[in-house]
Amino acid sequence: MTNTALRESAFPDAVITEAIRWTEEKGPLDDAQAMRTASSLTADSHARITVRALQLGERIGLQPELARARQWGPWVLLGLVALVVVAGLGLAGNVVGGGERHINVIVALVSLLGIHLLTLLLWLAGLWLPLGSFNTSSLGWIWLSLTARVAGGKRGQAPVLMRAATGLLTRARLLPWAFGLVSHGIWSLSFLVVLAALLFALAFRSYTLSWETTILDPAFFVRAVQALGWAPAQLGFPVPDSATVLSATPGAAGQRTWALWLTGCIAVYGLLPRVALVLLSAIVWHRRRAALHPDWSDAYYRKLTARFAALAPPAIVDADPGRAPGIAPAGLAPSELQDTLFVIGFELPSDIAWPPAGLPAAQVHRIDGSAPARRSLLDQLALARPRAVLLVCHAASSPDRGTERFLREVLAHCGECRLWPAQDVKSVQNDSAVGAAQRWIDWLQATGLQRIAATHRLEDALQQLGAAP
The missing domain is CATH 3.40.50 (Rossmann fold)
Structure with missing residues (x-):
């Protein structure tokens, strides 16, 4: 083992070290040989604990399963992306694929942004509230769970490895950001596909865009359209005026304004927040990844340190x-x-x-x-x-x-x-x-x-x- 490998643990080594800690909660493993090997390789107490864990992990099959998870991870992610893209195309098809070529802009906006806004609010809540359900509802958690299941099967070491990985991420205050990096990335790609399909359909087919209501005041829609259109207008997207909104049959110019307003709302309230959060998650991960190591002050690691000290000649x-x-x-x-x-x-x-x-x-x-x-x-x-x-x-x-x-x-x-x-x-x-x-x-x-x-x-x-x- 090189000196580089004996420095501060990389994330996979930290996962194995934490997984051994959780495994030994059920009872200590026979570690006499692992203790002697670790003592002979380095004098650093943290590195010794890591080497001991890696020795025990090889014996009980942790490293092979972790290696399989790292191999399957990109493929599972690709499959999840394909699923979300197909779902996005389905939503876009529901909006522009009707035989009557009539689009209710408010219904279209809610259908394209509703689930996105709900999951985004849950992710934001997970940043401030220590509730695991907010994180487990994200695409990042689904990706991690599927990867563990595919790599480990029903009887593998996936549960203890997942517990170790999420524990390290939680301690480093990176769990929502790590899941967010995956989740926001998938959502960004989905919105790109939706916008491409929507623009293609609107560019080469003729649609009638309008709104409908039975109980709401038309003035409500005027105010809602103006309010929702303010942010897209800062990027150059047009906003229908009150006459266009209240008109039962707006002309070609009015239809074009409605179409660009709908496209601008999807881009500003759907795509841009997800892209911004992908970049923010990547920055936070880069800054905090050095904290991805076990809590060496934990009683379990202190006991191991004392045992290594007692083994010293x-x-x-x-x-x-x-x-x-x-x-x-x-x-x-x-x-x-x-x-x-x-x-x-x-x-x-x-x-x-x-x-x-x-x-x-x-x-x-x-x-x-x-x-x-x-x-x-x-x-x-x-x-x-x-x-x-x-x-x-x-x-x-x-x-x-x-x-x-x-x-x-x-x-x-x-x-x-x-x-x-x-x-x-x-x-x-x-x-x-x-x-x-x-x-x-x-x-x-x-x-x-x-x-x-x-x-x-x-x-x-x-x-x-x-x-x-």
């Missing part, structure tokens, strides 16, 4: 003479934290009472320092994102590189961390608590972990964390 962190201390991880932002306290007993001997007396409400854990125990606890921290962590260590033990590495991993998953060197019974009797705590403090300073304060009193550590009982 242990580094030698015992300070050599003259070695500069490392930089402590910055931790999580306040907006990412939950108001939770974790109390962790780390490699404590059996004669230390656990849990300590006087703890407030907290999640209490005790681990022996083994790799599986550390990984399990770090996974829980990645999901919980606690405001504070209190790490309880054995005061008489010597802090080592394993302790330093574990502390750095803990800092990356919480807001703040404090350390309490707990005493066993013998040490308490020898009154060595202050000296042991100072040794831990000196070690924290030397390893660049100044963010972690150590104190020999549990009450002081809890008070520093704002969790005093």
Whole structure:
């Protein structure tokens, strides 16, 4: 795999990554080999998650189905365009194909623009209202659904791939624009065909254009024709005057004005908005497509990041003479934290009472320092994102590189961390608590972990964390 492939995921890779996330909602996949492969290819956590997903996707058949969908997509779109064009020709034929060659201009206008205006209003509503029905009523959604059905059949992975793709588009605020690019494009082509057929018929056949009513005031039609004709008039289309509108049998000039007015209304209120929205959708897609990647802050991806970190080979962190201390991880932002306290007993001997007396409400854990125990606890921290962590260590033990590495991993998953060197019974009797705590403090300073304060009193550590009982 090239370095380019390991950069920010392209949209197909992002779809596979999200599809694996939805698949694993039903239960985790066996990913031991995929984890090792991803770890060996790159050090970037996001790229590792993507490589892992691509490995699992190949195994369960996601990539082949996505490839089939990309192959069938243009053909399904071509078929949908043909259907809409035939429907447009049918509408134009209904308007100009009557044997009496009489056209009711108002009925013709409503029949040619009615469905277009309704679907356009639904699409505009989908931009502002978070209701999926507005998007699923568009030609873009129909195209995506048909493509998925043709590519995947009845038992394929189409549902999870569609869910992943639409989820990514929604998160990037691109779903209505992506569907709009397809839908407005098809409508534009349809109006071009309708206008061509209408102009051809009006140019080479003689028609009588008029309006009819039983209950409406004729003055209403005069005002309606003038109002509807204002925008086309800005582009040079004529507007029938009141005498022409009220005339029962307008002459040839009046018929020509009616025909051009009808054509101008279809062009201005039908074709031009769709063409403009095609261009706008393309611009929005170009500007926002960089946001088409998974939400890496999601708990699922944070857990995978922690698992990859646990797979990393242990580094030698015992300070050599003259070695500069490392930089402590910055931790999580306040907006990412939950108001939770974790109390962790780390490699404590059996004669230390656990849990300590006087703890407030907290999640209490005790681990022996083994790799599986550390990984399990770090996974829980990645999901919980606690405001504070209190790490309880054995005061008489010597802090080592394993302790330093574990502390750095803990800092990356919480807001703040404090350390309490707990005493066993013998040490308490020898009154060595202050000296042991100072040794831990000196070690924290030397390893660049100044963010972690150590104190020999549990009450002081809890008070520093704002969790005093």
